Amino acid sequence: MKILIIEDEKQLVKSMAQFLRQESYVCEVAYTASEANEKILLFDYDCILLDISLPDGNGLKILEKLRENHKADGVIMITAKGSFDDRIAGLNLGADDYLPKPFYLPELSARISAVIRRKRFDGNNKISFHEIEVDLLGKTVSVSGKGIELTRKEYDLLIFLIANKNRVVSKNAIAEHLSGDDAELMDKFDFIYSHIKNLKKKLTESGCEDYIKTIYGLGYKFTA
Amino acid sequence: MRLLQVSLRSLLLYSLILVLISIPISIFSIRQIINEEVDESLALHTNQFIKHIKSYEYLEDLEMDLRIWDQLSYNITLIPSEIISAGQMYETVSMYDSIEQEFHPFRTLSSVIIIKDKPYLLTIKMSLVDNDELVMALGIVQVILIVLLAAGLLLLNRSLSRKLWKPFYNTLNQLKAYELDKSESIQPEKTNIIEFDDLNKTVSHLTDRNRKLYLEQKEFIENASHELQTPLSIFQSKLDNLMQIPGLTEAGAVTILDLEETAQRMARLNKNLLLLSKIDNDQFNEIEEIDLSALANKLLSNLKPMADIDDISIQASISPLSIKANSTLLEVLLTNLFHNAIRHTNANGKVNVNVTDKVLTVTNTGNPLKMSVEKMFKRFSKEGNGENSSGLGLAIVKKVCDTCRYKIAYNFQDGVHSFSVTF
Numbered sequence: 313m314k315i316l317i318i319e320d321e322k323q324l325v326k327s328m329a330q331f332l333r334q335e336s337y338v339c340e341v342a343y344t345a346s347e348a349n350e351k352i353l354l355f356d357y358d359c360i361l362l363d364i365s366l367p368d369g370n371g372l373k374i375l376e377k378l379r380e381n382h383k384a385d386g387v388i389m390i391t392a393k394g395s396f397d398d399r400i401a402g403l404n405l406g407a408d409d410y411l412p413k414p415f416y417l418p419e420l421s422a423r424i425s426a427v428i429r430r431k432r433f434d435g436n437n438k439i440s441f442h443e444i445e446v447d448l449l450g451k452t453v454s455v456s457g458k459g460i461e462l463t464r465k466e467y468d469l470l471i472f473l474i475a476n477k478n479r480v481v482s483k484n485a486i487a488e489h490l491s492g493d494d495a496e497l498m499d500k501f502d503f504i505y506s507h508i509k510n511l512k513k514k515l516t517e518s519g520c521e522d523y524i525k526t527i528y529g530l531g532y533k534f535t536a
Numbered sequence: 537m538r539l540l541q542v543s544l545r546s547l548l549l550y551s552l553i554l555v556l557i558s559i560p561i562s563i564f565s566i567r568q569i570i571n572e573e574v575d576e577s578l579a580l581h582t583n584q585f586i587k588h589i590k591s592y593e594y595l596e597d598l599e600m601d602l603r604i605w606d607q608l609s610y611n612i613t614l615i616p617s618e619i620i621s622a623g624q625m626y627e628t629v630s631m632y633d634s635i636e637q638e639f640h641p642f643r644t645l646s647s648v649i650i651i652k653d654k655p656y657l658l659t660i661k662m663s664l665v666d667n668d669e670l671v672m673a674l675g676i677v678q679v680i681l682i683v684l685l686a687a688g689l690l691l692l693n694r695s696l697s698r699k700l701w702k703p704f705y706n707t708l709n710q711l712k713a714y715e716l717d718k719s720e721s722i723q724p725e726k727t728n729i730i731e732f733d734d735l736n737k738t739v740s741h742l743t744d745r746n747r748k749l750y751l752e753q754k755e756f757i758e759n760a761s762h763e764l765q766t767p768l769s770i771f772q773s774k775l776d777n778l779m780q781i782p783g784l785t786e787a788g789a790v791t792i793l794d795l796e797e798t799a800q801r802m803a804r805l806n807k808n809l810l811l812l813s814k815i816d817n818d819q820f821n822e823i824e825e826i827d828l829s830a831l832a833n834k835l836l837s838n839l840k841p842m843a844d845i846d847d848i849s850i851q852a853s854i855s856p857l858s859i860k861a862n863s864t865l866l867e868v869l870l871t872n873l874f875h876n877a878i879r880h881t882n883a884n885g886k887v888n889v890n891v892t893d894k895v896l897t898v899t900n901t902g903n904p905l906k907m908s909v910e911k912m913f914k915r916f917s918k919e920g921n922g923e924n925s926s927g928l929g930l931a932i933v934k935k936v937c938d939t940c941r942y943k944i945a946y947n948f949q950d951g952v953h954s955f956s957v958t959f
Binding site (some may be wrong): 328414488 | 768803926
């Protein structure tokens with residue numbers, strides 16, 4: 313799957329590309345708006361990561377150009393401005409998601425897979441990992457064809473881990489993903505721990521292999 | 537005391553002293569002038585008299601005539617004298633005036649003349665203005681003068697302070713009402729008075745300059761926060777990649793987590809600073825009807841899992857309330873109040889949220905404040921060393937309340953902190 317990163321900060325681009333390539337995404341980079349304009353007309357991408365403030369122009373113009381040319385590429389806006397107006401304008405111009413800086417790369421990765429799934433499968437939305445199958449539309453999870461009951465948070469956690477499979481995801485990234493701004497209240501990570509523990513228990517009880525590995529005190533890794 | 541009263545007081549005092557001093561001086565000088573005039577005419581009369589009497593050579597029986605003379609003439613006496621030496625002497629004497637039946641001052645000129653080898657004393661007198669009368673007349677004139685002067689000055693002062701000082705008070709009132717973060721620049725009234733125009737120009741210049749500096753500073757904070765977002769993202773993304781390195785040791789993993797937590801703290805600080813400056817810049821001005829009770833319930837249910845970790849119980853009694861407000865600001869307000877309550881509640885404590893009659897009350901059990909209430913709402917004032925706290929939460933609460941004109945009150949009683957916001 314092909315991803316275009318439109319972002320002028322070279323270090324950030326380097327990290328993003330490094331992280332996403334592990335997921336077997338093909339990453340292309342445009343450091344300027346003019347480079348980006350060229351690329352979007354020549355190629356189709358599964359997902360475009362678009363920084364709104366570029367040295368030679370506003371990212372919203374690129375979004376307009378995409379729509380003018382009837383391109384169906386998924387777009388995630390990335391911005392340091394975090395301004396409400398930009399967000400509304402971007403979403404109105406057909407951006408699929410919005411991620412304010414600074415962000416966790418696992419969060420970005422989860423958003424990218426969500427956007428790609430939505431673009432690709434048009435409603436019939438299922439993801440699977442070995443014996444685990446998730447129906448994104450019905451929000452149900454089954455292990456080897458047998459349904460299991462998950463709470464909302466456990467479900468979100470599972471999707472997040474699958475989107476970041478084979479990678480270490482820190483507790484902070486999980487906390488932020490699950491509870492947004494409220495994450496700052498958590499002095500301890502008992503909250504994450506209890507969700508992970510419950511999810512693990514429910515999966516293994518239904519005969520699933522234990523894919524959730526604890527990485528020291530740092531976080532978790534979902535891997536076969 | 538007003539400035540004009542001070543100057544009026546000095547003016548009045550000065551005129552009073554001047555008038556008082558002028559009374560004896562004028563009496564003295566008037567008297568002097570009169571005396572000189574009288575003396576001159578006395579001398580003239582005496583000369584004429586002597587000339588006349590000397591021409592009457594045939595006067596034989598002068599002694600006899602003189603007696604008759606004396607009875608006829610009121611102002612001139614001529615009596616035989618023992619003193620032979622010739623000479624003249626002026627003096628002022630008080631004599632009984634038989635016509636007016638009272639004492640009057642007279643000016644006399646006594647001269648010794650020799651007629652037919654016999655010395656005579658010639659005294660010519662003239663009535664003077666009465667001293668008392670003069671003093672009285674002058675006094676009355678001066679008192680009237682003082683009264684007129686004082687009344688005139690007072691009236692002038694009153695109308696001047698109204699008219700002349702109007703631009704000054706106008707500028708003063710504008711300055712009093714001036715708020716750096718809200719008001720536009722001061723619009724002084726144009727006057728024709730150099731000092732006022734000068735003052736107004738200086739005031740306008742000063743306020744404009746302050747405002748400019750303030751705006752620049754505000755912009756700087758906002759820009760700085762924006763600019764920090766990108767390096768923070770880079771930092772975080774490098775950490776995310778670092779975690780993926782195979783063969784990570786436990787010590788390495790712990791260090792990465794510590795770094796990540798620090799990065800997160802920076803990001804939150806930055807986010808809150810940005811939020812504060814956005815509120816300052818009036819970037820949240822879209823007002824809509826918001827169901828406050830639904831919002832409060834939603835936020836509280838999200839927070840329940842966090843509260844459960846420390847066995848904090850959340851009790852809510854929320855009656856339906858809809859208010860017109862900006863949704864972002866209202867959410868920020870409630871979130872920060874709730875976070876604050878949960879953060880400062882001891883384990884097994886209680887948080888109570890109450891909404892009635894346009895008043896939201898959030899109470900929580902906890903230790904008494906160590907800092908002053910005023911300081912509590914200031915930026916970066918932290919109670920204890922909660923590492924996860926940015927120290928900006930209540931400053932944001934205060935800012936939102938100030939911006940939206942909500943009233944916020946705090947009190948602590950029986951181990952319970954209570955914040956109430958009146959919408």
